[in-house]
Amino acid sequence: MTNNAALLMKKTVQAAAGLGGIFAASATWAANSKYNFQEPASRMAADIHDLHMWMIWICLIIFVVVFGFMFYSIYAHRKSKGAVAAQFHESTTVEILWTVIPVLILVGMAWPATKTVLAQKDTTNADITIKATGYQWKWGYDYIKGEGEGIAFVSTLSTPRGQLEFGEYPGENYLLEVDNPVVVPIGKKVRILTTAQDVIHAWWVPALGVKQDAIPGFIRDTWFRADREGVFRGVCAELCGKDHGYMPIEVHVVSEEKYAAWVAAQKQKSAAPAAAAAQPAPASAS
Amino acid sequence: MSAVPHDVAHGHDHHDDHHHGPTGLMRWITATNHKDIGTMYLIFSFIMFLSGGVMALTLRAELFQPGLQVVQPEFFNQLTTMHGLVMVFGAIMPAFVGFANWMLPLMVGAPDMAFARMNNWSFWLLPPAAILLIGSFFVPGGATAAGWTLYAPLSVQMGMGMDMAIFAIHIMGASSIMGAINIVVTILNMRAPGMTLMKMPLFCWTWLITAYLLIAVMPVLAGAVTMVLTDRHFGTTFFNAAGGGDPVLYQHVFWFFGHPEVYIMILPAFGIVSQIIPTFARKPLFGYASMVYATASIAILSFVVWAHHMFTTGMPAKTQIFFMYATMLIAVPTGVKVFNWIATMWRGSMTFETPMLFSVGFIFVFTLGGFTGLMLSIAPVDIQYQDTYFVVAHFHYVLVAGSLFALFAGTYYWLPKWTGYMYDEKLGKRHFWLSMIFFNVTFFPMHFLGLAGMQRRVPDYNPMFADFNELATVGAFGFGLTQLLFAYVIIKCIRGGEKATAQVWEGAEGLEWTVPSPAPHHTFEVPPVFEAKGHHH
Numbered sequence: 082m083t084n085n086a087a088l089l090m091k092k093t094v095q096a097a098a099g100l101g102g103i104f105a106a107s108a109t110w111a112a113n114s115k116y117n118f119q120e121p122a123s124r125m126a127a128d129i130h131d132l133h134m135w136m137i138w139i140c141l142i143i144f145v146v147v148f149g150f151m152f153y154s155i156y157a158h159r160k161s162k163g164a165v166a167a168q169f170h171e172s173t174t175v176e177i178l179w180t181v182i183p184v185l186i187l188v189g190m191a192w193p194a195t196k197t198v199l200a201q202k203d204t205t206n207a208d209i210t211i212k213a214t215g216y217q218w219k220w221g222y223d224y225i226k227g228e229g230e231g232i233a234f235v236s237t238l239s240t241p242r243g244q245l246e247f248g249e250y251p252g253e254n255y256l257l258e259v260d261n262p263v264v265v266p267i268g269k270k271v272r273i274l275t276t277a278q279d280v281i282h283a284w285w286v287p288a289l290g291v292k293q294d295a296i297p298g299f300i301r302d303t304w305f306r307a308d309r310e311g312v313f314r315g316v317c318a319e320l321c322g323k324d325h326g327y328m329p330i331e332v333h334v335v336s337e338e339k340y341a342a343w344v345a346a347q348k349q350k351s352a353a354p355a356a357a358a359a360q361p362a363p364a365s366a367s
Numbered sequence: 368m369s370a371v372p373h374d375v376a377h378g379h380d381h382h383d384d385h386h387h388g389p390t391g392l393m394r395w396i397t398a399t400n401h402k403d404i405g406t407m408y409l410i411f412s413f414i415m416f417l418s419g420g421v422m423a424l425t426l427r428a429e430l431f432q433p434g435l436q437v438v439q440p441e442f443f444n445q446l447t448t449m450h451g452l453v454m455v456f457g458a459i460m461p462a463f464v465g466f467a468n469w470m471l472p473l474m475v476g477a478p479d480m481a482f483a484r485m486n487n488w489s490f491w492l493l494p495p496a497a498i499l500l501i502g503s504f505f506v507p508g509g510a511t512a513a514g515w516t517l518y519a520p521l522s523v524q525m526g527m528g529m530d531m532a533i534f535a536i537h538i539m540g541a542s543s544i545m546g547a548i549n550i551v552v553t554i555l556n557m558r559a560p561g562m563t564l565m566k567m568p569l570f571c572w573t574w575l576i577t578a579y580l581l582i583a584v585m586p587v588l589a590g591a592v593t594m595v596l597t598d599r600h601f602g603t604t605f606f607n608a609a610g611g612g613d614p615v616l617y618q619h620v621f622w623f624f625g626h627p628e629v630y631i632m633i634l635p636a637f638g639i640v641s642q643i644i645p646t647f648a649r650k651p652l653f654g655y656a657s658m659v660y661a662t663a664s665i666a667i668l669s670f671v672v673w674a675h676h677m678f679t680t681g682m683p684a685k686t687q688i689f690f691m692y693a694t695m696l697i698a699v700p701t702g703v704k705v706f707n708w709i710a711t712m713w714r715g716s717m718t719f720e721t722p723m724l725f726s727v728g729f730i731f732v733f734t735l736g737g738f739t740g741l742m743l744s745i746a747p748v749d750i751q752y753q754d755t756y757f758v759v760a761h762f763h764y765v766l767v768a769g770s771l772f773a774l775f776a777g778t779y780y781w782l783p784k785w786t787g788y789m790y791d792e793k794l795g796k797r798h799f800w801l802s803m804i805f806f807n808v809t810f811f812p813m814h815f816l817g818l819a820g821m822q823r824r825v826p827d828y829n830p831m832f833a834d835f836n837e838l839a840t841v842g843a844f845g846f847g848l849t850q851l852l853f854a855y856v857i858i859k860c861i862r863g864g865e866k867a868t869a870q871v872w873e874g875a876e877g878l879e880w881t882v883p884s885p886a887p888h889h890t891f892e893v894p895p896v897f898e899a900k901g902h903h904h
């Protein structure tokens with residue numbers, strides 16, 4: 082409790098300090114993922130991260146200039162200091178300037194943003210295609226093209242009930258862990274098709290730079306190419322009812338050899354039931 | 368000119384409506400006087416603000432720590448939804464209409480609003496709507512839990528609380544439309560002789576434009592929720608792919624209403640701030656004409672940016688680019704406004720009474736919300752911000768520090784005119800500073816939560832988000848308690864205090880300051896002569 086209180090005090094002081102020069106520490110801030118986007122694990126996520134930082138720096142500069150004027154004025158142009166009010170109330174030059182300059186700044190933002198949109202939307206030439214189906218409240222995955230084709234499983238939250246319902250201290254991956262993670266190989270273009278069974282969900286993995294709504298009755302797509310191995314965690318990002326906060330996404334990016342081994346193991350697991358029912362029904366992509 | 372408003376305002380069979388017509392409760396139920404109706408709107412919206420606030424604090428209490436301690440997920444979602452609906456439709460919008468009722472006739476020199484009886488009706492529709500909305504917590508299945516955006520098909524799944532919310536929205540929409548028509552006609556037809564459109568106070572301009580927005584988009588919202596209603600009960604499939612519909616259609620229609628709606632909640636705030644800054648800088652508003660054009664451009668642009676709320680639905684690249692550019696463009700007229708306010712302050716002779724503190728605070732904090740808005744306009748990055756706490760931070764910066772702070776500023780500014788007494792300046796300033804600090808303690812950390820990956824509308828989260836959530840909850844309770852101080856200052860000022868002069872503020876200009884304080888029940892029965900001060904134009 083006292084520990085908590087001390088922490089809160091510290092945070093409050095930090096916040097107060099932050100108010101003075103809100104963006105002042107943004108260099109360290111950028112490096113620390115607690116205050117910023119998660120560390121990118123794909124080229125796309127890195128581009129998004131750069132664009133985001135570019136926006137922050139531009140906003141920071143405008144912020145300093147504009148509020149520099151305002152706070153100087155608050156300091157200097159006070160009645161209590163004997164300031165006498167000027168009576169000017171327009172200036173065509175100034176007004177044109179502060180309309181044109183922002184337009185130029187916007188062009189500087191729009192240019193890189195447009196390039197990123199175009200890249201983000203290019204889902205062609207995928208190596209592996211996986212369909213993610215949102216259900217209230219879990220995800221179903223079908224590997225429908227490329228290495229691993231035919232693998233299908235359902236992925237649900239695996240945080241133990243003790244933590245969820247009985248208040249045991251939450252583990253490190255509380256609410257961000259699943260029984261059957263998605264496994265993909267490093268360096269391959271993975272196309273994710275999203276759809277849903279009941280209501281709209283959204284498939285979001287921040288470190289990979291993807292978020293795509295999963296819409297019942299429709300198929301949408303997005304893609305990523307992971308450039309480092311690891312476990313990347315995400316969540317459903319569209320309110321989908323009671324357990325919206327309980328349908329996480331876990332993606333394991335592994336080497337090509339490990340991926341091949343995983344595929345073989347999955348195939349073996351499903352071999353017995355599959356043999357009985359002849360061929361597994363091909364996933365219904367469209 | 369003078370005969371027309373006279374007639375309309377009083378009706379034909381109602382000549383006894385001076386100071387004391389019906390008394391007691393009947394005075395309020397039958398009220399047609401714009402000041403009485405304005406007062407009722409303000410009281411109503413404050414009650415709704417407190418109700419929405421209690422819901423928000425319950426959410427924040429649940430989010431104080433990881434795990435479920437206070438409410439279950441289902442009820443959490445109901446609270447989130449109702450908090451949003453109550454704050455938007457119950458607190459912020461009616462509060463601005465209250466200001467319009469009280470101040471527009473006084474500012475344009477009219478005896479009352481154009482349609483006094485309809486005015487009564489637009490107000491009295493609100494309490495039944497509020498009862499429907501809040502009463503829905505107590506029906507089987509509870510209130511709607513589909514988020515204030517009521518996205519289909521989730522909203523099609525809800526229990527009868529959803530139907531009650533739909534009817535409440537219909538009624539509140541009707542009320543808004545009637546209020547808006549009244550405002551348009553009052554401003555266009557009842558201005559004092561000599562007050563041309565380009566000479567009227569900026570608050571009138573912002574409300575005139577807002578009223579047009581309301582008339583244009585409230586029917587769109589009504590249409591969207593009616594389609595949900597028929598999908599729920601009458602077998603239509605507007606939003607069901609199995610029947611040839613499309614869930615995303617709902618979002619298009621909703622946000623075609625929704626984006627202009629955010630300007631409905633901020634343009635009158637711009638108006639209030641544009642009245643206050645010149646008063647306390649003792650200097651005319653800089654760039655009056657460009658303020659008018661900026662307001663109009665924002666309103667027009669607001670109709671072509673709606674899909675920036677839908678970048679993650681997956682639309683073609685060209686569509687994304689169009690909506691991204693259109694959204695970015697809005698930053699230009701918004702920037703012009705901020706620059707004009709600062710230029711008004713520049714080389715003024717400023718004092719910082721509470722209305723000015725809230726206005727300057729508004730510029731500072733609203734602009735931070737504007738920066739995050741600009742960041743959100745960048746489609747590929749927005750896709751990562753969307754539906755996270757970054758967005759929650761953004762819209763509270765523009766709604767709380769924008770709309771709400773401007774409402775506080777306006778309240779302190781005109782309170783002496785309403786009550787005839789000066790409020791307690793020391794307590795007013797304390798209200799400002801506490802609000803400002805606690806607001807930032809609550810909402811600034813939410814930016815970080817969103818960036819680090821915490822999605823919105825969830826009752827529980829991973830422990831890595833624990834410390835910022837704790838901080839936000841502490842701030843929220845501080846902010847909530849501070850608003851009780853506001854209530855105290857207002858009540859104290861209604862009860863008495865230092866007598867206010869007609870002028871109230873040294874630098875104040877405009878017709879409302881020519882009538883005594885408190886403003887008598889009937890004002891401008893004979894239209895005043897409006898002489899624009901030389902420096903206006």
Ligand code: HEM
Nearest residue numbers: 423426447448451454455514515516759766823824825843
């Ligand atoms: C005491 C001050 C306030 C606090 C502590 C507060 C807190 C919150 C919280 C915790 C949420 C839920 C976020 C989520 O899970 O997505 C929320 C949502 C929201 N708030 Fe507030 N809020 C406050 C004031 C306001 C005001 C004045 C408005 C004015 C319009 C407002 C508008 C909204 C809206 C529109 C939502 C979205 C609801 C939804 O997700 O459907 N809030 N607020």
Ligand SMILES: [Cu+2]
Nearest residue numbers: 317319321325
């Ligand atoms: Cu969800």
Ligand SMILES: [Cu+2]
Nearest residue numbers: 625626673676
């Ligand atoms: Cu919008």
